[in-house]
Amino acid sequence: MIVGVHPLAGFDKLLHYKVPDPMRDAVQVGSLVRVPVLRTMRLGIVGEIGVPKDFPVEKLKAVVEVLHPFPALTPELLQLARWMAGYYACGVDSVIETMLPAAVRRGATVKHEKSLALVRRLTPDELTVLEKKAPQQARLYRLLAQQFRPQLKSLVLSRLGVTAAVATALIKRGFVREELRRVERVAYADDFAHGELVAAQPHTLNPEQAAVVADLESRLGEQKFGVALLHGVTGSGKTEVYLRGIDTTLKAGGGVLFLVPEVALTPQTVARLRSRLEAIAPGHRCVVWHSHLSDGERFDGWLALATGEARIVVGARSAVFAPVANLRLIIVDEEHEPAYKQDETPRYHGRDVAVMRAKLTGAFCVLGSATPSLESFANALAGKYRLLTLTQRVDNRQLPNIDVVDLRIEAMKHRSLTALSDKLVNAMQARFERREQTILFINRRGYSSSMLCTKCGHVEECPHCSIAMTYHRADEMLRCHLCGEQKAAPARCPQCGAPDIRWRGLGTQRVEEAVRRVLPRARIERMDTDAMAKKNRFREVLSQFRAGKIDVLVGTQMIGKGLDFPNVTLVGLIDADMSMHIPDFRANERTFQLLVQVAGRAGRGDRAGDVVVQTFTPQAEAIQFSRRADFAGFAESELKLRKEFHYPPYRHLIHHLFRGPNPEKLKFFAEQWARLVEKELGQIVELRGPSASPIEKIKDEYRWQLWYFTHAVIKVVPALAKLRAGFAWPDDITQVLDVDPVNLM
DNA sequence: ATTAGCTTATGT
């Protein structure tokens, strides 16, 4: 037998090896094997069974070892790896590497501990004989005879101060036997296992939930690929819908993959989920998968899934690759979260990979969010995904009153810029007197500063890409993040002529000081990455806040994730503009998401809460729509905007393509565009072709070309929309996924 | 990734 192997050696080639006869039965596609590469031994994944195309069979080396009795990558995952290599333009080997936990990659195998057990009790006579002949063996026997359970071999031997030879001899006599047991660690055994058991009782569904669950269950019953977008407002009980789906799937013998953004994977949330799972599907082990696990913990989880001992995994981005057996349901919670993007090669998007994996396995995929990403929503509108909607809050809590404060007017009133508007200050004082709590959000998304006029709210944008330009203080220049356009930073606002147009958000510290001035007697706590450096500080502050020992909590978005504080009746967003001016074409989308998230924090059972949004651009659509909690309206207007000319066609690829070496895709893209431009202009467009130079050079070349094309096309061809209509990626890419359906043309 | 083996530059 001859196999093709993807060695994990840093290059993307399939090398072939002979398989020695004794290993034949253990080797299959996906097996983890040890193979010789040049002078070293490397691990690799069997990618195919068959002979090499252009390499003499007689010169092949042989596989040295097969690591596991089961394939480390199921055929389905291997297929996914190949798809990812094409889609994200990276090597299959690097995908395989990210799919396998570090411990597996290093060749870890199952850890066993040896223990000694008594086979039978000896008669007094036998014991005397043994004592005479082999006193050490007799001592060992007596120790074991005193215990009820088998004892750890290493422990017993060191206790008695004898060597393994004694135990071996005793085994040979047939008095004692050796037992192997797999050692296991359970992640978060202390924290997670006995967390809150509050939510363990099964909930009754409201009619809306029941309808969605019924729909989902009938889909699951079909046992084939499909995607549903679950759009449920904050507090509408999406989790309950997931749980019913999980229950149905487990009962049908299927496996479940539950993805959440890393930040949402706190001990509390996992504990809650676990106890609900326990209640709904008793006896199922649930593997938790996230970046803070030790290698050993991750390995054990991986093993439990690969061997089918556990059928459900809850985890962050990298858990999409968990070897869940008979995968039937994939859930991606908060699917709009940018945390699903990996920012190292391979730069994959967890949500998109999840959809593709579902397709390859024939599983059902549920994407859930209160503010779906526009690409998913557009897919739902186009009928590719089934749209399920939850509009009612489970607790019937009312939507908060949202006030938008115009900071330009505020600045004029006070003749200087203030962190807290009068409205916000008054509201905070009222809460303090009523012993209710306030959260102030600082929006620190834009670490790169943009230029914003404090008088009229104007922001300098790139003329080609219509995203905010980044202000570089060192050389007083404005640069475009996308196309590289640059120009001198203006001294006066180009729109209204006001002299001072620099505004770089407020830090948590300054806001905290401002609050202290207006509420000297209030207990204020700050929560940002600096203040939370100490390990348990985060949880400590949260529990104090929950207990009402803190009046005002000032912090960044880290406050908002999956936490619910019942006594918070006021939420202030200090500067809504910051997320609107990040150099990202999803800026409006992000702003909308932030506002909805902020609004979801306000209010309590009996009364609607208040939200104060401070902004320089109160007319912005993202703010206006989120005020009315009108997601569909926002999506419609934003999608329309994206269809219009301003959005360079390659933008959606930036994350995937621009940051890694992807000559193939860039080439493909450049050529497509060249053809379109030629047709439109009626003249030949010269492509600086790929030279046989190293990857970096090609990359730079094509980057330049893309820049060139964008400029040339935008300048010369006004009707870009027409071009866009004629552009299509190959079927296999667009079939299931549109990374960004509007821009994917 | 790693490295043998080839080409080219540098210096006496």
Add this chain to the structure above:
DNA sequence: CATAAGCTAATC
């Protein structure tokens, strides 16, 4: 002509 430095190609 020796040595160093740069580059390419192969890994089964």
